[in-house]
Amino acid sequence: MAHLSKGIDITLLQELSGNSTEFVLEMLRMYLTQLPEAMSELEENLTDNNYKRISEIAHRIKPNFAYIGMPETTELMQKLERLGRDQAGDPEIKTIINNLGGVISNTLLEIHNVIENLH
Numbered sequence: 862m863a864h865l866s867k868g869i870d871i872t873l874l875q876e877l878s879g880n881s882t883e884f885v886l887e888m889l890r891m892y893l894t895q896l897p898e899a900m901s902e903l904e905e906n907l908t909d910n911n912y913k914r915i916s917e918i919a920h921r922i923k924p925n926f927a928y929i930g931m932p933e934t935t936e937l938m939q940k941l942e943r944l945g946r947d948q949a950g951d952p953e954i955k956t957i958i959n960n961l962g963g964v965i966s967n968t969l970l971e972i973h974n975v976i977e978n979l980h
Contacts, residue, residue, distance in 0.1 A: 869971045870930025889972050903958050916945030
């Protein structure tokens, strides 16, 4: 699977906020908390074979990636949501979750950089 993180783009957040730096910073800080928590939840539910919950988590965090200009990762979350909803235990679920860890790590670093640059 290709490396999905090609950098974040906060243009949509800026547009939605009317170019409010405070709003953008608040959202990015929220992502710094939410994304690692979601990753932990995905890993736990993968271990428990709780595919329904995996689908719910993917659905919940999918917009986060859309708002920071990561369409490939947004699509991946949509696929994970669908695979989890099917509850078939598709081996691709594990592959996606394993690859997502690296994507989230890189995304968090990029978010930190953007926050520093906005100050």
